[in-house]
Amino acid sequence: MIDVIAPASYIMRGTAAGGTLRLVGIDSTHIVEEARLRHHLSKTATAALGRALSASALLAILLGKKVDSRVTLRIQGDGPLGWLVAEGSADGLVRGYVRDPDADLPPRTSDDKLDVGGLVGKNGELAVTRLLDNAEPWTGSVELVSGEIAQDVAFYLASSEQIPSAVLLGVYEEGGKVARAGGLIVQAMPGATDATLKAMEENIAAMGYFTDNLRQSSLLEVMERAAKGLDLQMATAAQSARFQCRCSRERAIQSLVFFGGTERQEMMDDGGQEVVCHWCNEHYKINPDEIAALDAPEEHARA
Ligand SMILES: [Zn+2]
Helix, strand or coil: CCCCCCCCEEEEEEEECCCCEEEEEEECHHHHHHHHHHHCCCHHHHHHHHHHHHHHHHHHHHHCCCCCCEEEEEEECCCCCCEEEEEEECCCEEEEEECCCCCCCCCCCCCCCCCHHHHHCCCCEEEEEEECCCCCCEEEEEECCCCCCHHHHHHHHHHHCCCCEEEEEEEEEECCEEEEEEEEEEEECCCCCHHHHHHHHHHHHHHCCHHHHHHHCCHHHHHHHHCCCCCCEECCCCEEEEECCCCCHHHHHHHHHHCCHHHHHHHHHCCCEEEECCCCCCEEEECHHHHHCCCCHHHHHHC
């Protein structure tokens, strides 16, 4: 088992400018650090997946109404990372993984920031699947803008969901660990005036690098900065969020029903079978008795 970090990440919501701006922010420091530990992610891969994990949690809240609403981001670029997948649910549970956790790049020479866009690649696609409110799953996709993820998510929201928004995502690592991670989406609601949008854009431009804001300030302070002069009204309670997968030992055992009798016998003869969850990298060691207790392959095929 992997040591699980205390669920100390959280989501905050607010509105501004008389309800014509909606803000959803996440402090995802613990979520991203747990993702780094579980998947043994390189420094830049941690930043890439961390930004996507934060975005998936925020999108699940923006797009879903019920607690079990889920949003999955799949980003496939032509960079060394291969692809990444992040899933968030409106109840604050987040999970995700990347194709190549070892992939890494040196910092950008222009500003010494992590080269997430280079690692993900600029030529590719962002696909968003919504599992919302008991409706059929729905997937929309856009071409990548930069591979930096925040810009790509903003472009997706504007073009596929007709939701004009500002998307800010950041991961700051220090001493080989995630020191701060988070995200903020400011959504323009119907009725937002040009003056409100201009003020919000100027606030965000004045903030500079989002990661630097996260390093120096709490999530609430960052949200106040984004909505400066726009009468930010925060929802009273923060919502806890954490890295939590939907896998279980029972599901891992059940996954073996797809193997035939001969293959299962080989697994039992080998002393059992290890099943690895790609979402969270949990390793389940399934023992021969558990394999023997599964339905016979023929029975399952008829079911
Ligand atoms: Zn899992």
